[in-house]
Amino acid sequence: MKGERMKTVQFKEFGTPEVLDVSEREKPSFGPSEILIEVSSAGVNPIDAKIREGSSFVAQSLTLPAGMGYDVCGTVASCGENITEFQVGDCVVGTVGRHDKPQAYAEYCVGSPTDFALLPKEGPFKMNELGGLPIAALTAWQGLFDHGGLEKGQTVLILAAAGGVGHLACQFALLKGADVIATASKRHHSFLKELGVRIMIDYTEEKVSDACQYVDCVLDLVGGDAGIEALACLKKDGVFVTVPTITRDEVIKKGEEQGLLVKGMLAETRKEELENFVSLLKDNRITLKVDSLYSLSEAKNAHQKLEERHAQGKIVISPKV
Secondary structure, eight states: OTTOEEEEEEESSSSSGGGEEEEEEEOOOOOTTOEEEEEEEEEEOHHHHHHHHTOSGGGGGOOSSEEOOOEEEEEEEEEOTTOOSOOTTOEEEEEOSTTTOOOOSBSEEEEOGGGEEEOOSSSSOOTTTGGGSHHHHHHHHIIIIIISOOOTTOEEEETTTTBHHHHHHHHHHHHHTOEEEEEOOGGGHHHHHHHTOOEEEOTTTSOHHHHOOOEEEEEESSOHHHHHHHGGGEEEEEEEEEOOSTTHHHHHHHHHHTTOEEEEOOOOOOHHHHHHHHHHHHTTSSOOOEEEEEOGGGHHHHHHHHHHTOOSBEEEEOTTO
16 A cells, blocks of 8 residues: 555645645555555545634644544555454445544545444445534534433523534434424524424524523534523523633633533543444434535535535535545
8 A cells, every 4th residue: 555645635724714635645654553444535624624713722742734524434444464353345434633633624534443434334424424414413412412411391592503513412312202492593593493403593683692591401503692592591500512612711710600500521432332322324314414525625614614604504615426
């Protein structure tokens, strides 16, 4: 394999989406306990933009030029000698280089088998889209249940409910038997209704804190002023989970001043949860909505779309388009 080349998205300096560029490099080497994955698709996440602009703590540990992306769906192209879980030709979905070495926006990447779930040979799986699933689903699941403690019969308010994490969170909460109140602009309401959401707040027309009070849990996917305003929606013994890292401390501080339980979170990759998501997809109990699909050469366009913050579902990059 040495000397074989591949295309990858890299950036040589921190900045706007314009710093992203496609270059060629050798296919990555892999260790005895790693797998080489031919990438079908990679999810585009808010953390990617923060790394690219240099505002994430991950950015401080990178050596430039650096790659991009953690979410991956693809095919096992080669296995290290210690690998027993997978074999060449298996289709997998998971994460690579979490909190360390983003590398998913590429034709090939290297991962650990503990961070991947096997895709069944039959099922409603779109390989060039499924890379948008892992981090969004892990964040939604862990935010609702591990951190939020959401239970059947409770009510959860989900901010930015039509987005990548939000639309999955709505589905997970409904599967749990919880009631969902979703914030989204009017153009997303029909989409949310299709997912089973019955109560929606158009945050462009009314204050969320006026329209909603006394919920058991809030999943804040917006942060900042919107997150702080939503503190008023939580009942005194409820749990508020805020996800955006840059405003996390600010929202937590405001909540604590009001005597509320507010938690920040960073999703962990868990193989058993990824396997559960695959099972739910296979049984058509959840759906992954892809807002837009871009090629590697269009990575800067994907990031521009991400920063508009109006995507319905996930933004995905695929070397196959």
